[in-house]
Amino acid sequence: AQKITQTQPGMFVQEKEAVTLDCTYDTSDQSYGLFWYKQPSSGEMIFLIYQGSYDEQNATEGRYSLNFQKARKSANLVISASQLGDSAMYFCAMREGYAKTSYDKVIFGPGTSLSVIP
Amino acid sequence: ETGVTQSPTHLIKTRGQQVTLRCSSQSGHNTVSWYQQALGQGPQFIFQYYREEENGRGNFPPRFSGLQFPNYSSELNVNALELDDSALYLCASSLAQGYSPLHFGNGTRLTVT
Numbered sequence: 001a002q003k004i005t006q007t008q009p010g011m012f013v014q015e016k017e018a019v020t021l022d023c024t025y026d027t028s029d030q031s032y033g034l035f036w037y038k039q040p041s042s043g044e045m046i047f048l049i050y051q052g053s054y055d056e057q058n059a060t061e062g063r064y065s066l067n068f069q070k071a072r073k074s075a076n077l078v079i080s081a082s083q084l085g086d087s088a089m090y091f092c093a094m095r096e097g098y099a100k101t102s103y104d105k106v107i108f109g110p111g112t113s114l115s116v117i118p
Numbered sequence: 119e120t121g122v123t124q125s126p127t128h129l130i131k132t133r134g135q136q137v138t139l140r141c142s143s144q145s146g147h148n149t150v151s152w153y154q155q156a157l158g159q160g161p162q163f164i165f166q167y168y169r170e171e172e173n174g175r176g177n178f179p180p181r182f183s184g185l186q187f188p189n190y191s192s193e194l195n196v197n198a199l200e201l202d203d204s205a206l207y208l209c210a211s212s213l214a215q216g217y218s219p220l221h222f223g224n225g226t227r228l229t230v231t
Contacts, residue, residue, distance in 0.1 A: 004160075033217030043206055045161070045222035052217060091160050095217050105174055106151070106220055108160035 003027065004092055004109030011114050013082045020067070021077040021112045023092030029053075033095040034075040035106065036066065040088045048090075051075060079114075087116045120145045122223035124209050130229045136197045139226045141209030143190040150192040151220060152184060153208040161208055167192055168214055196228075204230045 005024045013019035025034065036048045051059045051066045059066045067076040079086055092109040123142045131137050143150055149168045153161035163176035167186035181197040190211070196203055206227050210220035 035219055037222075043208075043225045043227070045208060045210070045220075047219045047221060050217065050219055105163050105166065105176070107163070108153075110160050 003107050004094055006092055006109040006112050008112045009110075011112055013079075013086075013114065013116055015084060015116055015118050016081055018078060018080045019082055019114065021079070021090050021092075021114065023075045023077065023109060025073050025075060025092070025094050027073075027094065027096055029096050034066070034068070035093040035095070036064070036075075036077045037091045037093060037108075038086075038088045039091060039111070045091070049077070082116045084116050084118060087114060089113050122209060122211050122221055124207075124223035124226050126226060127224070128227045128229075130231065131199050133199055133201060133230055135199050136195065137199060137228065139194040139196075139207050139209075139228070141192045141194070141211075141223060143192070143211035144221050147211035147213055147221065148190055149212045149214045150186055150190065151210045151212070152192070152194045153210065154178070154203075155206040155208055155225070157205070164194070199230045201230050204228060 003026045032053045034051045038046045049059050049061045049064045049066050051068045058068050063080045065078045089111045091111045093106050095106045122144050125140045151166040152164040155161040164178050165172050165175040170186045183195045185193045206225045208222050208225045210222045212218045212220050
């Protein structure tokens with residue numbers, strides 16, 4: 001069963017506007033970590049932001065923020081003031097707790113393609 | 119701080135051949151994971167190495183194997199290549215503590231003909 005769902009295959013946003021990329025996840029663990037990665041056309045996966053399941057505040061990193069709603073099992077990425085260089089694939093990912101796996105397996109969603117329009 | 123580096127960048131092989139992909143971890147990282155990313159999909163976990171031993175594996179057959187060396191660099195070997203093995207292979211290093219994020223290399227694009 002798919003554990004990470006990203007329902008938006010493609011998104012468009014006007015330059016300087018904010019955009020929200022959706023992510024829902026499925027886990028029975030109480031302890032887990034959520035990540036967002038950016039993948040430009042060059043192929044490299046770039047780590048953007050992390051949210052721990054026990055973190056009470058939403059994570060922020062510069063123009064990136066994570067809208068974490070634990071009860072709804074959602075971890076949406078918000079990009080403020082979009083720039084042309086933000087055009088890329090964005091992947092939501094989850095690392096389940098050590099109780100389930102003794103190793104650092106990270107599961108990725110199918111991704112959302114973001115295009116920033118000048 | 120040196121990032122994750124992978125070689126080669128691109129590779130073309132024939133069905134049935136064997137291939138070795140290489141990865142140097144980010145300095146200070148002791149864990150290496152390998153992922154396969156087919157076109158238009160998210161990365162799929164192949165396996166992870168920690169202290170030179172495989173300590174976790176995804177749903178990949180035994181013809182996918184690997185090594186981790188004392189300097190934490192790693193190799194991914196694929197035997198008896200199949201057309202479906204064509205993909206971007208990503209190496210990621212991390213610290214074996216908490217929810218340390220994965221740091222990826224640029225990947226190796228493998229094409230099997």
